[in-house]
Amino acid sequence: MSGPDIIEVKYSGRSFSRGGIANLDQKLKARYPGKQFQILLPYENWKPGQWTTNGEDANLFSLLDHYDESQLPPNDIGDPERFDKFIIYMRDSPAVSGGCGDTNDCLYQCLKMAYSTYSNMPQTIEKPEYIKDYLNLARDDPIPIACIEKIEQLARSIAINVVGDHTYISKSPAQRRITLTLTNGHYSLTLNPDRKHPSFECKRPKKPITYQENEVNDIVEMVNKSITVQQFQKLKFSKNYSFILAKHQESLEKAYIRINAERDAFLQETKKLGIPIDISLLDWNIKKTALWLFEKLSVGIPTNEPLDALEAQWISKAMMGGIIWAQNNWEGYGRSYDDTSLYPRYSHFGIFRASIEKKDTPLFRYNYHNVYTHIDLTRAKALGLQNQGGIAGQVAKRILNTLWGALCQRKKTYKTLTISSKSFDFPDGEVLDSIVPIGEEQWRFQFTNPGNPFKGEYPRIAPFLLAHGRKFISEMVQPYVGKVRRIHTDGFILEEDVNSSPLIACAKDAFKTLKALKFEKEGECHVKNANQVHPSFIEPEMYLAEIIKALKGVILAGLQNGYGKESYLIKNHVNYIKKIESANNPEGYIRYTAKKLLPNEESYYEKTAKIRAKYQNNPDLAFRIIKVYDLYKHIPKETKEAPPRRKLTEDEAEDVLDELLGNKL
Numbered sequence: 001m002s003g004p005d006i007i008e009v010k011y012s013g014r015s016f017s018r019g020g021i022a023n024l025d026q027k028l029k030a031r032y033p034g035k036q037f038q039i040l041l042p043y044e045n046w047k048p049g050q051w052t053t054n055g056e057d058a059n060l061f062s063l064l065d066h067y068d069e070s071q072l073p074p075n076d077i078g079d080p081e082r083f084d085k086f087i088i089y090m091r092d093s094p095a096v097s098g099g100c101g102d103t104n105d106c107l108y109q110c111l112k113m114a115y116s117t118y119s120n121m122p123q124t125i126e127k128p129e130y131i132k133d134y135l136n137l138a139r140d141d142p143i144p145i146a147c148i149e150k151i152e153q154l155a156r157s158i159a160i161n162v163v164g165d166h167t168y169i170s171k172s173p174a175q176r177r178i179t180l181t182l183t184n185g186h187y188s189l190t191l192n193p194d195r196k197h198p199s200f201e202c203k204r205p206k207k208p209i210t211y212q213e214n215e216v217n218d219i220v221e222m223v224n225k226s227i228t229v230q231q232f233q234k235l236k237f238s239k240n241y242s243f244i245l246a247k248h249q250e251s252l253e254k255a256y257i258r259i260n261a262e263r264d265a266f267l268q269e270t271k272k273l274g275i276p277i278d279i280s281l282l283d284w285n286i287k288k289t290a291l292w293l294f295e296k297l298s299v300g301i302p303t304n305e306p307l308d309a310l311e312a313q314w315i316s317k318a319m320m321g322g323i324i325w326a327q328n329n330w331e332g333y334g335r336s337y338d339d340t341s342l343y344p345r346y347s348h349f350g351i352f353r354a355s356i357e358k359k360d361t362p363l364f365r366y367n368y369h370n371v372y373t374h375i376d377l378t379r380a381k382a383l384g385l386q387n388q389g390g391i392a393g394q395v396a397k398r399i400l401n402t403l404w405g406a407l408c409q410r411k412k413t414y415k416t417l418t419i420s421s422k423s424f425d426f427p428d429g430e431v432l433d434s435i436v437p438i439g440e441e442q443w444r445f446q447f448t449n450p451g452n453p454f455k456g457e458y459p460r461i462a463p464f465l466l467a468h469g470r471k472f473i474s475e476m477v478q479p480y481v482g483k484v485r486r487i488h489t490d491g492f493i494l495e496e497d498v499n500s501s502p503l504i505a506c507a508k509d510a511f512k513t514l515k516a517l518k519f520e521k522e523g524e525c526h527v528k529n530a531n532q533v534h535p536s537f538i539e540p541e542m543y544l545a546e547i548i549k550a551l552k553g554v555i556l557a558g559l560q561n562g563y564g565k566e567s568y569l570i571k572n573h574v575n576y577i578k579k580i581e582s583a584n585n586p587e588g589y590i591r592y593t594a595k596k597l598l599p600n601e602e603s604y605y606e607k608t609a610k611i612r613a614k615y616q617n618n619p620d621l622a623f624r625i626i627k628v629y630d631l632y633k634h635i636p637k638e639t640k641e642a643p644p645r646r647k648l649t650e651d652e653a654e655d656v657l658d659e660l661l662g663n664k665l
Contacts, residue, residue, distance in 0.1 A: 005091065005092070006089055006090070006091045006435065007089065007090045007091070008087060008088075008089055008435075008437075009087065009088045009089075009090065010085065010086075010087050011024075011085060011086050011087070011088070012084065012085035014084075015082045015083070015084060016082060016083050016084070016085075016086060017081065017082050018060055018081070018082075021039060021041075021058065021060060021083070021086055022057070022058035022060065024088075025037055025039060025052075025058035025088065026058065028088065028090065029052075029053065029054045029055075029056075030054070032090065033054040034054075034092065034093055035053070035054075035090050035091065035092060035093065036051045036052065036053045036090070036091050036092070036093050036094070037051070037052055037053070037058075037088055037089065037090055038050070038051050038052075038059075038088070038089045038434065038435070039058060039059065039060055039061075039086060039087070039088055040061075040086060040087040040088075040089070040434075040435075040436065040437070041060060041061050041080075041083055041086050042083060042084075042085055042086065043061075043080075044213075044214060045213070045214070045436070046087070046436045046437055047061035048061060048433075048434035048435070048436060049061045051091075051432075053093055062079050063079050079529065079532070087437065089435050091432075094165030094166065094183070094184070094185075095142070095165070095184070095185035096144055096145055096146070096166060097141075097142035097143060097144040097145070097185065098142055098143055098145070098180075098182050098185055098186050098187035099141070099142030099143060099185065099186070099187075100185075100186050102140065103128065103139060103140045104140055104141060104142040104143070105128040106186055106187045106188070107131075107143045107151075107180070107187040108125075108128035108131060110178070110180055110187055110188065110189040111125060111151075111155070111158070111178075113189050114158065114176065114178040114189065115158075115176075122154075122155050122156065122157055124154050124155060124156075125151070125154055125155050131143070131151060131154065134150070134151075134154050135147050135150060135151075142185065143187075145162055145166050145168055145182060148160050148162060148168050148170075149168075149170075149171075152170060152172045152174070156174070157174055157175075157176055158172070158174050158176045158177070158178065159172035159173070159174040159176070159177040159178070160172075160177075160178055160179075160180060161177070161178070161179040161180070161308075161309065161310040162179070162180045162181070162182050162187075163179060163180075163181055163182075163190070163309045163310060163312075163313045163450040163451055164180075164181040164182040164183040164429070164431055164450045164451075165182055165183055165184070165431060166182055167313065169310065177308075178190075179308055179309035179310055179451060181309065181429040181449070181450055181451045183426070183428075183429055183430055183431050183450070184426050184432075186428070186429075188428055188429035188451075190308075190309040190429065190450075190451025190452065204281075205278070205280035205281055206238075206239075206240060206241055206242040206280065206283060206284070207240060207241050207242070208241075208242050208243075208244055208256065208259055208260070208280070208284050209222060209223070209241050209242070209243050209244070210222070210223070210243075210244050210245075210246050210252045210253075210255040210256045210259070211232070211243055211244070211245060211246065211252065212245070212246050212252065213229065213232070213245065217439075218230075218438060218439025218440065218442075220232040221252065222252065223252050223253070223256075228439060229438045229439060229442070230416075230418070230438065230439070230442050233416070242280075242283045242284040242285070244259055244284050259279075259284060262279070263278065263279045263280050263284070266279060267279075275293075277289060277292075277293065286398050286402050287402050287409075290402045307454065307459065307460070309450065309451035309452070312450070312451070312452065312453050312454060312459070313450055313453070315454075315459055315460060315462065315463055316410075316453055316454075318463035319462050319463050319466060322466065322469050322470055322473060322487075322488070322489030322490060323470050323473055323474060323487050323489070324487065324488055324489065324530045325484075325486070325487045325530060326485065326486040326487070326488075326527050326529050326530035327484075327485045327486070327527060328527070328528065328529050329526070329527070329528060330485045330486075330495075330526070330527045331524075331525070331526045331527075332485070332495050332524070332525070333495070333496060333497070333498045333522075333523065333524055333525075334485055334486075334493045334494060334495050334496060334522070334523070334525050334527075335493070335494055335496045335502050335503070335519065335521070335522040336491060336492070336493050336519075336520040336521040336522065337491060337492055337493075337494070337504055337506065337517055337518070337519060337520060338490060338491035338517070338518055338520045339469075339472065339473070339476075339490040339491070339516070339517055339518075409454065409455045410448070410453055410454055410455060411448070411449065411452065411453060411454055411455035412433070412446055412447065412448060413427055413430055413446070413447040413448070413449070414444055414445065414446055414447070415427075415444075415445045415447070416438075416442060416443070416444055416445070417442070417443045417445065418441055418442045418443075419441040419442075420441075426447065427447055427449075429449055429450075429451060430447040430448060430449045430450075431447060431448050431449075431450055432445060432446075432447055433446045433447060433448050434446045469489070469490065473487060473489075473490065473492065476492075476517065477492050477494075480494050480503055480504075483495045483496065483503065485527050486527045486530060486533065487530070488530055491520065493525070493527065493533070496522075502519060502522075504517065504519075506518050506519040523634060523635070524634075544580065544586050544587065544590065546631055547580070547590055547628065547631050547632070548577055548580060548581075550624070550627050550628045550631055551573050551576050551577050551628060552577070553624045553627065554569075554573050554621070554624045554625055554628060555570055555573050555574060557620055557621045557624045558570050558573075558621060561618055561620075561621055590632070590635060591635055593632065594632040594633070594635040597629070597632055598629070598632055598633055604629060604633050607629060608626050608629060611625050611626055611629075612626075
C-alpha cells in the first residue's frame with residue numbers, strides 16, 4: 001500500500017497575515033475541490049494545523065489550541081500576527097472505499113480473521129464475491145464505507161465499527177463485534193492493546209547533554225557544537241548520552257547546572273521517603289520518572305480494561321484543554337491567580353455528544369467535535385505527594401503534573417523522507433497527521449493509529465480530568481465574570497483596584513498546597529490576547545532580587561570598562577543597593593523610587609535616550625543601565641509617599657557620625 005501524492009507549496013518574500021493565509025487557502029480549495037490542505041506556520045519549529053477540505057475554514061496552528069504546558073512558551077510570547085513565510089501541503093481527500101490487492105478483498109480478509117476460521121463464517125459471506133454481488137459491485141471494486149451496514153445485514157452475526165479516515169458506528173445488536181480501520185483506501189482489523197509495563201531504569205547513569213533545537217533553520221545547538229536536525233536524530237538513540245532540551249531563553253550552561261542540581265536535590269529528598277529516585281538512571285526524563293514511580297506504587301491497581309478502537313476515538317475527540325479566553329487589547333491594573341495543581345485528580349463519568357449554543361463567554365470552552373464529558377460535583381481525592389518547596393519540590397511538582405499526561409499520552413509514529421531517499425509506504429492502518437519540513441531537504445511524517453491511538457495506560461481518565469479543570473476554573477471566576485480579562489487553563493487575570501485588597505484571598509502557603517489557588521502577580525498590563533500579556537507582570541517576590549541583580553550588573557560592567565570604585569557611576573549604584581537593603585519596607589522603597597524616577601511614560605523614553613547618547617561608545621554599559629529602568633517601569637507605582645526611613649539606635653548613630661567626620665578630615 002503506497003501513500004498518496006503530496007504537493008508542497010512554499011510562500012515567502014513578504015509579510016503574511018493570518019487572514020491573508022486563510023484567504024489563500026480558500027482560493028486553493030475552490031480551485032482544487034477534491035483535495036485536502038494543511039498549513040504550516042514557522043514558530044520556533046514548523047507548526048502544522050489540521051487537514052481541511054473544501055467547505056471548511058482554514059485551520060492555522062495557534063497556541064490557544066494546546067493545553068500541554070511543556071509546549072507553551074513564556075507568557076510574553078504569543079501567536080505572531082504576521083509571518084515572513086509559510087507552507088501549504090495538498091493531497092487527495094481520503095478514499096471513502098477500501099481495498100487492496102488485485103481484487104480489493106481486504107475487508108473480506110478482516111471478516112475472515114474476525115470469525116477465526118473459514119468454517120465459522122456465515123455462508124452468505126464465506127466468499128468475497130458473495131459480498132460484492134450483494135452490494136452490486138464489480139469483482140475488483142473496493143468496498144465503500146457506506147456499504148458496511150448492508151454487510152452487517154448480510155452476515156447477521158457481526159457488528160462492524162469503522163474508524164480512521166472516516167467513521168461508522170454500528171447499530172447491530174450482534175454479540176460478535178469488530179472494529180476496522182480505514183486509512184489510505186485500505187481496511188485493516190484493529191486489535192486491543194495489552195497492559196503496559198514500562199521499564200525505563202538504566203543500570204548506570206547516562207551523560208547529560210543539553211541542547212536547543214530550531215527545525216525551521218535545521219540547527220541543533222549543543223555546547224561548542226552545532227549540527228543539523230538529521231544528524232541529531234541519529235545521536236538521540238545513543239546508549240551513553242541523554243539529551244535534555246534547555247528551557248526557552250535558557251543558556252545551555254545554565255540548563256546543565258540546573259538539571260544536575262535538580263537530580264541531586266531530588267535524590268536526597270526521596271531517600272528520606274525510603275524510595276530513592278535518581279533521575280539520571282531514568283534518562284534524565286521527568287515523564288519516564290513519573291511512569292517508573294507509578295509502576296512501583298501501583299502494583300495493587302487492576303489491569304486497565306482493553307480500550308476498543310471506537311471508544312479510543314470517542315475519548316480522543318473528547319480530549320480538549322482548559323478554558324482559554326481573553327478580552328483582547330485590554331489595558332489596566334490586574335492581579336493574576338493560578339491553581340497549583342489543576343489536573344492531578346481523578347473523575348469517572350460518561351461522555352456525550354451535544355450541540356451547545358455558542359455565546360461569547362469566558363466561562364466555557366466549546367468542543368469542535370461536539371463531544372463533552374459530565375463531571376459530578378464530588379471533588380476528586382488528590383495524590384498524597386506534596387510540594388515542599390525548593391529545587392526538590394519543583395521536581396516533585398513537575399512529576400506530579402506530568403503523570404496524568406503520561407498515563408493518557410497519545411501514540412505517534414514517525415517516518416523521515418529526504419531528497420535522496422526512496423518513497424515509502426504509509427504504515428498499515430495509520431492516518432497521516434502532519435508533515436513537518438526539517439531544513440531544506442528532509443521531511444518528518446507523523447502518523448496515528450486510530451484503532452490504538454494511546455501510548456499511556458489509562459487514557460480514559462484524560463477527558464474527565466480536563467473537564468474537571470474547566471469546571472473548576474469556570475466556577476472559580478464566575479462571581480467575578482465582569483472583572484475577568486484573561487483565562488488560560490489553570491490561571492486567570494482579574495481587573496482590580498490598585499488601592500484595594502485582592503478580590504480573592506489566597507493562603508500564604510498556597511504554592512506548597514495541592515489544589516489551592518495562589519496569588520501570582522499584579523501590576524499594569526496589556527492583555528493583547530489569551531497568550532500574550534505585556535509588559536509582563538512583576539512578581540512581588542522578584543521585585544527586590546531582580547533590581548538588585550540589575551544594579552550589580554551595572555557596577556560590574558562599569559568596573560570592567562575602566563570606571564574606578566570612587567567614580568560617581570559606581571558609588572551611585574552601590575548607594576542604591578544599600579538604600580534598598582536598609583529600608584524598613586524595601587518593596588515600598590523601590591515603588592517610591594520608580595514613581596520618582598519615572599513619573600510618566602514620556603520620562604522613560606527621555607531618560608533611556610539620554611543614556612544611549614551618553615554611553616554611545618559603551619553600548620553594553622548603556623544596556624545594563626536601561627535594564628534597571630525597564631524594571632522600574634513595570635513596577636506598580638501606587639505608593640506615593642516617601643517610604644519610612646530606617647531608624648538607628650543611639651550607638652549606630654554615633655558610629656555613623658564618627659565615620660562621616662572621619663571622612664572629612
